[in-house]
Amino acid sequence: MIKPSTFYDLLIKNGTDFFAGVPDSLLKNFCAYVTDNAPEEKHIISANEGSATALASGYHFATGKIPLIYMQNSGEGNMINPLLSLADPDVYSVPMLILIGWRGEPGVHDEPQHVKQGKVTCDLLDAMKVPFEVLTDDESKLSAQFEKAYDYIKKNSAPYAFVIRKGTFDEYVLQNNKKVEAEMKREEAIEQVILNCPTNAAFVSTTGMASRELFELREKHNMGHEKDFLTVGSMGHASQIALSIALVKKERPIFCIDGDGATIMQMGGLATVGTRSPENMVHIVMNNGAHDSVGGQPTVGLAIDIPAIAKACGYKKIYSVEAKDALVSAIKEINSAFENGKNELTFVEVKVTKGARKDLGRPTTTPIQNKNALMEFLSK
Numbered sequence: 001m002i003k004p005s006t007f008y009d010l011l012i013k014n015g016t017d018f019f020a021g022v023p024d025s026l027l028k029n030f031c032a033y034v035t036d037n038a039p040e041e042k043h044i045i046s047a048n049e050g051s052a053t054a055l056a057s058g059y060h061f062a063t064g065k066i067p068l069i070y071m072q073n074s075g076e077g078n079m080i081n082p083l084l085s086l087a088d089p090d091v092y093s094v095p096m097l098i099l100i101g102w103r104g105e106p107g108v109h110d111e112p113q114h115v116k117q118g119k120v121t122c123d124l125l126d127a128m129k130v131p132f133e134v135l136t137d138d139e140s141k142l143s144a145q146f147e148k149a150y151d152y153i154k155k156n157s158a159p160y161a162f163v164i165r166k167g168t169f170d171e172y173v174l175q176n177n178k179k180v181e182a183e184m185k186r187e188e189a190i191e192q193v194i195l196n197c198p199t200n201a202a203f204v205s206t207t208g209m210a211s212r213e214l215f216e217l218r219e220k221h222n223m224g225h226e227k228d229f230l231t232v233g234s235m236g237h238a239s240q241i242a243l244s245i246a247l248v249k250k251e252r253p254i255f256c257i258d259g260d261g262a263t264i265m266q267m268g269g270l271a272t273v274g275t276r277s278p279e280n281m282v283h284i285v286m287n288n289g290a291h292d293s294v295g296g297q298p299t300v301g302l303a304i305d306i307p308a309i310a311k312a313c314g315y316k317k318i319y320s321v322e323a324k325d326a327l328v329s330a331i332k333e334i335n336s337a338f339e340n341g342k343n344e345l346t347f348v349e350v351k352v353t354k355g356a357r358k359d360l361g362r363p364t365t366t367p368i369q370n371k372n373a374l375m376e377f378l379s380k
Contacts, residue, residue: 001137001170004033010142011068014150016097018059019043020052021070022265026101026164028295031070032174035297045297048236048265049075053082057094066153070099072294073121073163074114074233084128087159095153098130098161105165112367113207113233125161132161137168177296178289179354183323186286186352187213187360190257192324193284194223196331198338201253202378203228204242206262207235208293209356210286214257215363226373230363236266239273239283246278249378253280253338260287260301267309274314277345282334283315284348296354310347317346 007030011017019038023031023045034043046052049071056067071079079098087094104110104118125132131152136145149160184192190213194203205211211230218225229245231238242256263270263285273283289302307320317337319330327350337343363370 002135002139002142002168003170004030004172006139006142007169008033008037010146011097014066014146016066016068017042018056018063018065018067019070020046020055020059020067021099022046022049022052022072022075023291023294023297024070024072024075024101024103025294026072026103026166027070027099027169028297029169029172030099031297032295033172036175045291045299047267049078050080050082053079053087053096056096057082057086057092060094060096066095066097066150068097068099070101072101073103073117074235076100076117076121076124080124080128083130083159088128089156089158093157094159095157096159097149097153098132098159100125100132100161100163102134102163102165108166111232111362117233121163125163130159130161132163135162135164135168137165174296178298180288180290180302180351182288182351182353184327184350184352185355186210186288186292187217187356188324189286189327189350189352190214191217192327193255193257193331194218195221196328196335197255197282198253198335201227201255202245202249202374203255203257204238204245205230205257206238206259207231207233208259208262209360210257210259212360212362213356216361225363225365225370226377228370229374230367230370232363232367236262236269238262239269240266242281242283243269243273243276243278245378246281247276250278250280252378253282253343254278255282255284258283258285259292260285260289260306261291261299263306264299264301270310270313270315274310274345277314277316279344280338282346282348283310284350286350286352288352288354290354292354292356302351307347307349314345315347316344319347320349320351322351
């Protein structure tokens with residue numbers, strides 16, 4: 001395995017002192033080390049991977065140095081446009097090093113949402129003509145890989161990528177792990193929502209822990225799973241799935257359970273929801289100021305006023321709660337509005353603590369089974 005400190009020191013030795021990206025579970029140990037050791041002005045956990053590419057480009061323009069961006073391979077899609085229309089040698093020719101966590105690597109068991117991403121990770125880099133190498137897990141071979149990468153980057157003033165397999169980086173525990181002061185865990189908050197919402201409500205939940213917790217809570221309360229769409233991939237897009245369902249199924253309450261990182265990643269979605277303003281949609285953001293599913297790296301979720309942004313985008317009813325009683329009261333008030341025909345587009349921010357149960361499982365149904373069950377439920 002590669003010690004994050006060794007990798008970081010080699011980057012600094014080669015002149016790379018700026019880091020931007022979206023945390024990934026395969027890179028979490030390296031990302032944690034960067035968070036603890038890079039100066040705050042030299043490390044930006046970006047809204048999405050495209051933004052990281054632009055941040056890195058701006059840093060190069062200002063300094064002439066070679067920046068680094070990092071991401072899960074699911075983020076390649078967000079990166080493609082700025083990589084090809086900004087950083088590419090045929091445009092502005094920006095040198096940068098790219099770290100890509102290889103979820104769904106062929107031959108390595110992974111979750112369904114990562115399988116296709118894993119198959120095409122290297123093909124996408126080939127199609128974009130970005131040279132790459134799978135990073136070694138042998139520290140004695142690391143210097144040679146760095147020499148090859150930086151030789152190409154400097155000669156061509158162009159991007160170069162390292163693809164990172166599972167288990168490449170040695171363990172490192174984030175020290176700068178700020179505690180979130182909140183009364184509820186996310187799972188407890190989700191439980192209160194499903195126990196107190198309208199009985200005919202359908203749910204769309206965001207990627208990561210929230211969907212896993214929703215699935216297990218339905219099991220715990222023998223509720224069945226047909227009411228829920230678990231957005232196991234497509235980070236940031238749950239609200240748009242919920243919006244289109246709400247616009248068609250106007251008679252049914254549609255609840256979206258979102259996260260702060262996902263909301264920030266595709267914040268433009270708030271404007272689309274707000275301007276369409278479906279009266280039957282309730283958008284709930286579980287805000288713990290962290291990318292909780294990939295190592296707990298911080299977001300800016302607690303540093304900005306997300307409810308105020310939602311209000312500015314056109315959401316009609318706004319709640320921000322921290323305590324269990326306040327959440328239950330808000331959901332019951334929303335339920336009453338549906339019962340009395342006075343419902344309107346609603347936004348609920350719930351501040352929750354970081355972390356999840358160590359024994360938290362994963363959905364036992366396939367994505368196709370999940371989709372089909374929801375479609376049947378919505379058709380009734």
